[in-house]
Amino acid sequence: MFMFEKALVGGRRYWGWVLLLCVAVALGLVCYLRQLELGLGVTGLSRDVSWGLYIAQFTFFVGVAASAVMVVLPYYLHDCKAFGKITILGEFLAVAAVVMCMLFIFVDMGQPMRVLNVMLYPTPNSLMFWDMLSLSGYLMLNAVIALTMLSAERKEVAPPRWIKPVIILSIPWAISIHTVTAFLYSGLPGRGLWLTAVLAPRFLASAFASGPALLILLSLLLRRVSRFDVGREGIQKLSVIVTYAMALNVFLIGVEMFTAFYSRIPEHAEHFRYLYVGLDGHARLVPWMWTSAALTVAALVLLLIPGVRRNHTALAMACAGVFASLWIDKGMGLIVGGFIPSPLGAVTNYVPTWTEWLIVVGIWALGSLMVTVFYKIVISVRAPG
Amino acid sequence: MRDRVPIVCGLLIFVALFTVPVWRGLAAHTPARQPELKLPETEKHCVAPVEYMRRAHMQMLIDWRDSAVRRGERTFTAYDGRKYNISLTQTCLGQCHVERKDFCDRCHSYAGVSGPYCFDCHADRMLKTAAAGADGAMLAAQRGTR
Amino acid sequence: MKMTRKEFLRVMGLAAAGAGAGTLFTVVTPKMLADTVAAKADAKPRWAMVVDFQKCRFGEDCEQCLAACKEAHNLPEVSSRAHEIKWVWKERFETVFPEQQTDYTRQAYVKHPLPVLCNHCDDPPCVRVCPTQATWKRADGVVMMDYHRCIGCRYCMAGCPYGSRSFNFEDPKPRVARPNPEFPTRTKGVVEKCNFCEERLAKGQMPACVEKCKQKAMTFGDLRDPNGPVRRLLAARYAIRRRTELGTGPGVYYLI
Numbered sequence: 001m002f003m004f005e006k007a008l009v010g011g012r013r014y015w016g017w018v019l020l021l022c023v024a025v026a027l028g029l030v031c032y033l034r035q036l037e038l039g040l041g042v043t044g045l046s047r048d049v050s051w052g053l054y055i056a057q058f059t060f061f062v063g064v065a066a067s068a069v070m071v072v073l074p075y076y077l078h079d080c081k082a083f084g085k086i087t088i089l090g091e092f093l094a095v096a097a098v099v100m101c102m103l104f105i106f107v108d109m110g111q112p113m114r115v116l117n118v119m120l121y122p123t124p125n126s127l128m129f130w131d132m133l134s135l136s137g138y139l140m141l142n143a144v145i146a147l148t149m150l151s152a153e154r155k156e157v158a159p160p161r162w163i164k165p166v167i168i169l170s171i172p173w174a175i176s177i178h179t180v181t182a183f184l185y186s187g188l189p190g191r192g193l194w195l196t197a198v199l200a201p202r203f204l205a206s207a208f209a210s211g212p213a214l215l216i217l218l219s220l221l222l223r224r225v226s227r228f229d230v231g232r233e234g235i236q237k238l239s240v241i242v243t244y245a246m247a248l249n250v251f252l253i254g255v256e257m258f259t260a261f262y263s264r265i266p267e268h269a270e271h272f273r274y275l276y277v278g279l280d281g282h283a284r285l286v287p288w289m290w291t292s293a294a295l296t297v298a299a300l301v302l303l304l305i306p307g308v309r310r311n312h313t314a315l316a317m318a319c320a321g322v323f324a325s326l327w328i329d330k331g332m333g334l335i336v337g338g339f340i341p342s343p344l345g346a347v348t349n350y351v352p353t354w355t356e357w358l359i360v361v362g363i364w365a366l367g368s369l370m371v372t373v374f375y376k377i378v379i380s381v382r383a384p385g
Numbered sequence: 386m387r388d389r390v391p392i393v394c395g396l397l398i399f400v401a402l403f404t405v406p407v408w409r410g411l412a413a414h415t416p417a418r419q420p421e422l423k424l425p426e427t428e429k430h431c432v433a434p435v436e437y438m439r440r441a442h443m444q445m446l447i448d449w450r451d452s453a454v455r456r457g458e459r460t461f462t463a464y465d466g467r468k469y470n471i472s473l474t475q476t477c478l479g480q481c482h483v484e485r486k487d488f489c490d491r492c493h494s495y496a497g498v499s500g501p502y503c504f505d506c507h508a509d510r511m512l513k514t515a516a517a518g519a520d521g522a523m524l525a526a527q528r529g530t531r
Numbered sequence: 532m533k534m535t536r537k538e539f540l541r542v543m544g545l546a547a548a549g550a551g552a553g554t555l556f557t558v559v560t561p562k563m564l565a566d567t568v569a570a571k572a573d574a575k576p577r578w579a580m581v582v583d584f585q586k587c588r589f590g591e592d593c594e595q596c597l598a599a600c601k602e603a604h605n606l607p608e609v610s611s612r613a614h615e616i617k618w619v620w621k622e623r624f625e626t627v628f629p630e631q632q633t634d635y636t637r638q639a640y641v642k643h644p645l646p647v648l649c650n651h652c653d654d655p656p657c658v659r660v661c662p663t664q665a666t667w668k669r670a671d672g673v674v675m676m677d678y679h680r681c682i683g684c685r686y687c688m689a690g691c692p693y694g695s696r697s698f699n700f701e702d703p704k705p706r707v708a709r710p711n712p713e714f715p716t717r718t719k720g721v722v723e724k725c726n727f728c729e730e731r732l733a734k735g736q737m738p739a740c741v742e743k744c745k746q747k748a749m750t751f752g753d754l755r756d757p758n759g760p761v762r763r764l765l766a767a768r769y770a771i772r773r774r775t776e777l778g779t780g781p782g783v784y785y786l787i
Contacts, residue, residue: 038719040698040700047613047614047688047698109684110683110699110719110720114663120663123662126661191689338689339689344622346626454675474712474713475712475713502718
């Protein structure tokens, strides 16, 4: 049923890419074993900045996973035929993204062997409990949906009737996984950067910009390396979605900044000050944040021009800009910025170590490997030869 | 059978790998007879009957852990009516089995039990290093890390 | 009717899922109930601490409470500030109470250090966010840590608005200067914090920091006892607590 054998047939370029990914995964694994042995001291984390690159990646990729709803909803609920070919790609991307999220959480744990305690001692008042439930559920939902739809297509029969309610369920579930992730942060009384009601909408807006942007890039790539073409119309509609979502995201960041800087309440303003100007002479993240801001503005301006969206080279650049700028803003900016300054006003610099980066790259490689295998299977079914 | 040679080689490698525990045991001179335990000198009765302890001391320790840490109940009444302070370090290791390697480790290494990491924190070495003084402390604790 | 291989696998999968769900209900739920029921001890004292700023002589390099806590609980001496473990430590007045500071209080209190520790709040955010109940609030007010259950997710550290918690980034045992045999060490990968010396409270003793303070600047007692030392101090002098606007209800009072 899984059609895995379709991923074992490929040319030299395919196997070269797969090998490269496997090497990266192996390297990440070796680094993780070192972290297991010595403890999280091998990372750049500190008593003040207790969450860093791992949790930042988790936060960002939950958004990418949730963004599958942006193709599923129009296609299944509103019969938008343009998304006919791209929906399956979105669903498989969601599966890979959720697996990456779970791995990022796993490598961040101090005592990973005890992670099942979250299930053995259910704690409904903790958002992390709900996060584990919603991520696991979302993974199962998308895996079942994608595999069922694809194998029905391969057998050239209609998909079974029970899949429709499952697909409908995945739509609010996608919204919920990212809302739960936002709630992890937005309910903490001591963290001024996160204690804002607009965090959940901001997460969703940035998710619906970064996820479809990645999907567009992957679709354009697939057109280059195979015969699989998702169709012009699908890409066009998706690029409109990215544009709207990005505009909303910029607006929400703007309103946050207004509240922080107009009210001048130190708890809120200081985190933004650290990120964009620096605090007490510490300005490590400032170049990153301004790069992200520049990329955001440039990408949004480009996307707003219909001519740009029609030109696939320009569109690819704009989507890459969207993805990179949101990765910086939601990843490093949001998580690290939330911890600096600390509750006692201290500024502790956070610089990820090589071990940390290699583990992150290893997990990215594993996600990419999953996407590669899944898309290979899709191409073999849809556009054989 | 053209592939006789690789097949036989493969089979031999498999058999060698499969029997690795036997080779390792022989190399380590692990005795076949049961381990000899050094029993405590002063105490003759354990907190529970020997048969129960053999079977379920891990379960009892988990119950003790939850009782002391999560419920704050630190007194245990044994089957013979004696009361004990619930503490792995002070009661089990402190009063009776003072040298872990003479008692606990003997059965654990014989049976290949590597799971319990209780000793990572509740170390009997701590008792000795405190007595030996601060200089020996860091060194001994370092050796006791794994 | 003959069963196909696919149907057989499907039935096996459902059976496994059912067995898993059954285990969840028969094993996990009683465990969960046992924990919550047992945690409700007899509601007796509500422990609190009062720090007398005037008596505290930190300005003259006194660190007795810090040293007492370190020795009593096998705190490691960690060289890098990033990985330090501190249960009670000193901070300057203006960082502890930033909202209290103006240009005009500079002479009186600024730069004068005072001890900070876990506040053992009435409504602790750390307890609210812990996914495994590895930290919980006892009926007597002490916010407890169970190092056996902690998975090291550090959500409690993000949740604490006071920065009271420390994480073991490495194995602490080699760095413990003078091990105390009566208290275990911790392992790498778990979070720890001041526990109001609950192991000493169980024996009827005062917390180590309170006992060792030469200036008698720290008072510890039952907030529910109207004639107790804590209530008498609070009735006599003005006291402030850290960040009360957050609704946490801290249990550490500072007499100004």
